Amino acid sequence: MKLPQGPQTPAIVQMLQWIARPMPYMEECAKKYGDIFTLHLSFPILFVSHPQAIQQILTSDNKDFTAPSRANQLFAPLLGKNSVITLEGEPHFRQRQLITPPFHGERMKTYTEVITKITESVMGQWRIGQSVDARAAMQAITMRVIMQAVFGLHEGERAEELERLLAIMLEEGGSSPLRAALLYIPILQQDLGTWYPWGRFLRRRQRVNELIYAEIRERRAQADTSRTDILSLLMAAQDENGVGMTDEELRDELMTLLTAGHETTATALAWALYWIHKFPEVKEKLLAELDTVPDKSDLNTLLKLPYLNAVCNETLRIYPVAMLTFPRSVKNTLTLSGHELQPGTLVMGAIYLTHQREDLYPNPKQFRPERFLERQYSPYEFVPFGGGARRCVGTAFAQLEMKLVLATILSSLNLDLATKGDILPRRRGLVTGPDRVIELVVQGQRQVKTSLLEKVSS
Ligand code: HEM
Numbered sequence: 001m002k003l004p005q006g007p008q009t010p011a012i013v014q015m016l017q018w019i020a021r022p023m024p025y026m027e028e029c030a031k032k033y034g035d036i037f038t039l040h041l042s043f044p045i046l047f048v049s050h051p052q053a054i055q056q057i058l059t060s061d062n063k064d065f066t067a068p069s070r071a072n073q074l075f076a077p078l079l080g081k082n083s084v085i086t087l088e089g090e091p092h093f094r095q096r097q098l099i100t101p102p103f104h105g106e107r108m109k110t111y112t113e114v115i116t117k118i119t120e121s122v123m124g125q126w127r128i129g130q131s132v133d134a135r136a137a138m139q140a141i142t143m144r145v146i147m148q149a150v151f152g153l154h155e156g157e158r159a160e161e162l163e164r165l166l167a168i169m170l171e172e173g174g175s176s177p178l179r180a181a182l183l184y185i186p187i188l189q190q191d192l193g194t195w196y197p198w199g200r201f202l203r204r205r206q207r208v209n210e211l212i213y214a215e216i217r218e219r220r221a222q223a224d225t226s227r228t229d230i231l232s233l234l235m236a237a238q239d240e241n242g243v244g245m246t247d248e249e250l251r252d253e254l255m256t257l258l259t260a261g262h263e264t265t266a267t268a269l270a271w272a273l274y275w276i277h278k279f280p281e282v283k284e285k286l287l288a289e290l291d292t293v294p295d296k297s298d299l300n301t302l303l304k305l306p307y308l309n310a311v312c313n314e315t316l317r318i319y320p321v322a323m324l325t326f327p328r329s330v331k332n333t334l335t336l337s338g339h340e341l342q343p344g345t346l347v348m349g350a351i352y353l354t355h356q357r358e359d360l361y362p363n364p365k366q367f368r369p370e371r372f373l374e375r376q377y378s379p380y381e382f383v384p385f386g387g388g389a390r391r392c393v394g395t396a397f398a399q400l401e402m403k404l405v406l407a408t409i410l411s412s413l414n415l416d417l418a419t420k421g422d423i424l425p426r427r428r429g430l431v432t433g434p435d436r437v438i439e440l441v442v443q444g445q446r447q448v449k450t451s452l453l454e455k456v457s458s
Contacts, residue, residue, distance in 0.1 A: 004037055005038065023432070027356065066088065067088060095253065098237050099253060108397065122137060123409060138266040146258055150261075162212070212251045261394050273438065274419075308407065322431055326348070417441075419437065
């Protein structure tokens with residue numbers, strides 16, 4: 001079978017390049033081989049960046065393509081085999097149906113106050129003149145928000161230990177390309193004791209499991225039908241035969257939501273704070289918009305603010321937290337970008353490359369929110385949350401959280417960017433993040449008559 005062109009270097013060299021410098025490597029390949037190219041990672045896989053081809057993949061998920069679980073097994077050590085991310089076919093569809101409702105529609109309103117309060121409580125610990133690590137601070141917020149959404153609590157010994165362990169596991173996993181190699185190269189996944197990163201990972205995972213199982217046990221013992229958190233909803237859910245989820249299935253889904261649902265949004269928020277404070281004209285425009293909205297308690301208005309929306313979109317465009325969609329596997333022989341592909345071929349939407357296309361985003365390395373005001377991008381040109389059968393379950397939740405956290409912080413405090421020079425993206429485990437600390441200095445309170453919290457909750 002003839003695959004689209006790609007580097008001719010040995011597979012191990014391609015793998016190491018992909019692990020160490022994924023974004024420059026993708027850009028070099030796109031320049032040399034065009035809109036579709038093949039990399040040999042553990043298996044050959046096609047990187048696709050043309051919006052038409054992305055559209056073809058995402059609109060014919062389940063028809064011409066499947067979203068195979070074998071390619072998502074990288075996530076299995078952390079999330080387990082029953083996670084919506086590691087399942088495929090009918091079981092995947094069923095899990096999606098179970099976990100999607102809490103992140104949509106009316107339910108979203110219930111998170112507004114939680115997000116605002118948690119943001120205010122984290123901000124409340126900052127002092128004038130203090131410097132703040134933007135990503136760590138955003139992570140503290142998003143972790144508590146997702147704990148609250150998933151378990152209905154973010155305080156107490158169990159929640160705090162869980163929060164601390166998850167933060168360490170994700171931090172360690174993303175701290176260096178060497179650590180990322182552990183995920184891609186299964187032979188390195190050995191329990192050699194606590195001196196070895198994988199050994200430490202296994203011990204922490206064991207403790208996290210104990211904490212989650214303890215919570216599930218307690219909830220089963222004292223069923224409370226008035227609770228509306230996601231764990232309660234999942235525990236009450238039954239399939240058509242009246243069978244509910246096992247403890248192991250519950251654990252895997254909770255782990256999925258806790259990890260997928262906080263680091264991604266925290267990184268996006270840290271980038272947003274970086275860009276807003278790097279370019280004073282962006283900050284000025286945004287503040288002017290936030291200040292003139294008559295009623296910020298109206299979520300419909302906040303979510304539709306054009307400039308706030310453009311800033312969030314441009315943040316997710318320029319350095320998307322997820323570089324790629326999950327892999328899809330060709331089901332029936334088909335033609336993609338002029339190449340005939342056989343069943344079983346793996347393809348991925350190269351979100352980062354699509355977002356860097358000069359034909360869609362002139363001067364793509366420039367942060368310019370206005371582009372989203374001047375032009376309407378299709379869901380295949382702007383794809384930060386993927387699409388089709390595996391479209392991000394938390395899209396609306398992440399967008400709400402980004403807007404609310406930014407609005408809360410910016411309307412309350414004057415911050416300055418202390419980190420000098422350009423901050424660039426780098427790999428953080430299976431996603432991306434800033435290559436350095438984004439340091440913000442608290443200059444003082446902003447003089448606003450009513451705090452956003454009062455307006456939102458009034
Ligand atoms: C800025 C924040 C976020 C970004 C950029 C992001 C991005 C993505 C992307 C690109 C995918 C793969 C889509 C595909 O292959 O077509 C995905 C899947 C997923 N995301 Fe997110 N995500 C974010 C926040 C969240 C949040 C807040 C949650 C949950 C609360 C979440 C839960 C999930 C889940 C469960 C999947 C797997 C869906 C499946 O396999 O069917 N994400 N996300």
